Amino acid sequence: VPKIEKVGSLQVEQDLAFQRLEWRFERIGKALIALFLLAAIAGVFGRGYLSRAQKSSPSGSLTVQHERFARRDAPTELEIDATGAPNAEIRIWLSRPAVQGLRIEQVTPEQVETQTSPERTTYVFRTDGSGHAHVRFDVEPRGPGKMVSQVGIDGGEQLAFWTFVYP
Amino acid sequence: MDHVIRAAIVYLFLLVLFRISGKRTLAEVTTFDFILLLIISEAAQQALLGQDYSFTAAAIVISTLVGLDMLLAWISTRSEKIQKLLDSVPLVIVEEGKPIKERMKKSGVDETEILQTARELQGIASLDQIKYAVLERSGGITVIPYSEQKSGRK
Numbered sequence: 001v002p003k004i005e006k007v008g009s010l011q012v013e014q015d016l017a018f019q020r021l022e023w024r025f026e027r028i029g030k031a032l033i034a035l036f037l038l039a040a041i042a043g044v045f046g047r048g049y050l051s052r053a054q055k056s057s058p059s060g061s062l063t064v065q066h067e068r069f070a071r072r073d074a075p076t077e078l079e080i081d082a083t084g085a086p087n088a089e090i091r092i093w094l095s096r097p098a099v100q101g102l103r104i105e106q107v108t109p110e111q112v113e114t115q116t117s118p119e120r121t122t123y124v125f126r127t128d129g130s131g132h133a134h135v136r137f138d139v140e141p142r143g144p145g146k147m148v149s150q151v152g153i154d155g156g157e158q159l160a161f162w163t164f165v166y167p
Numbered sequence: 168m169d170h171v172i173r174a175a176i177v178y179l180f181l182l183v184l185f186r187i188s189g190k191r192t193l194a195e196v197t198t199f200d201f202i203l204l205l206i207i208s209e210a211a212q213q214a215l216l217g218q219d220y221s222f223t224a225a226a227i228v229i230s231t232l233v234g235l236d237m238l239l240a241w242i243s244t245r246s247e248k249i250q251k252l253l254d255s256v257p258l259v260i261v262e263e264g265k266p267i268k269e270r271m272k273k274s275g276v277d278e279t280e281i282l283q284t285a286r287e288l289q290g291i292a293s294l295d296q297i298k299y300a301v302l303e304r305s306g307g308i309t310v311i312p313y314s315e316q317k318s319g320r321k
Contacts, residue, residue: 007259010299010311015256022255023273029187073217 045166046070057157064151064159070141071166075105078137082153086131091154093122094137098149101165102139109135122154141165170215170224174231177211182253190255191275194306254304261300264313274302284308 005014043051046069056063063081070076084090089112099121113124127133141147144167152158185192193200215228243250260271266278281300284307285291291312299311 008263008299010259010262010301012257012259012301014259015251016258018251018256019258019270026187026189029183033184033187 044069046074046076053161055159055161057159059157062151062153062157062159064161066161066163068162069164069166072142072144073140075138075140078102078139078151080133080135080137080151082125082127082133082135083131084127084133084153084156086127086129088127088131089124090127090133091122091124092133092135093120093152093154095120095150097147098151101142101147101149101163102137103142104137104139106138107135108138120150170219170227171231173217174215174228175235177214178232178235181207181211186255189275190302190304190306192306257304258302259299260302260308261294261297261310264295264298266294266300270302276302276308281308281310285310285312 004011006012007014039045041048043049045051046067051067051069052065053068054063054065061083065077065079065081067076080092082090082092096119099116107123109125111123111125115122115124123135125133125135141163144165147163147165148160149163150158150160193204196204216224239249239253243253258270258274260267260274260276261281266281271277278294281297282291282294284300285294285297289310289312291297291310296312297310298313301309301311303309
């Protein structure tokens, strides 16, 4: 049975101690909402300054641009710059965690060929006159959690990078 | 299974968010609040159902939300503490004809709102006719005027 306070002739289940706690909770909560929004603007939850990342291999023959923070089922990109022999085939592979953890929606330019093995999936592209190939993977992470992926040029350098996927 | 978890998380998130925003937020739904409510439900809908448009998914999500609501209502009747946590407590903001400014400020209520309720519900014309005003759990304001017959004061 709730204890009912009397304020003058008014019967009311007022609780000033609780009310003060509630005001404090509201103040702290508002600060947390502000922090949450600032973090979102900064890119802690993907798509922002803190989320964009670029990694290059020691000799610079391979560069990956990706997002550190991604969200489940939300589109994100993986851009790969690779250098090889001019006007030739270049074979870029993605490690199994990357291939399993991402739904690859589109590859631009389209690969000439795809080969799969238990550890990796290899995509074959053609380099331009200066030996460059710029490939963009439009992907959607399948599930939440931290994901460490490797990307590499067949017979060449490789890079590891991580992505945190929010639920 | 994951729909139950999703719905429960969304339910709790909204519960906490609306407790933070204070009880006045959706107490009186203005035109803009109504639109806000629609947009919030649209955004929550995606998180609740994802890409799953099946009847089963909708039934699971709705049952989870209604079930949680019933569960919390049931718990509230058993524990006063939990009821306060969920539904807040009423607060006297005008006592014996005196507005309590500090409480009003902290709750985001001003005198014009008390007067509006007084006009709407009781046909009261001015503040000095108000004996008590209470900001209720729901965020609404209730007003008790000085009565001529009973207490003998005016």
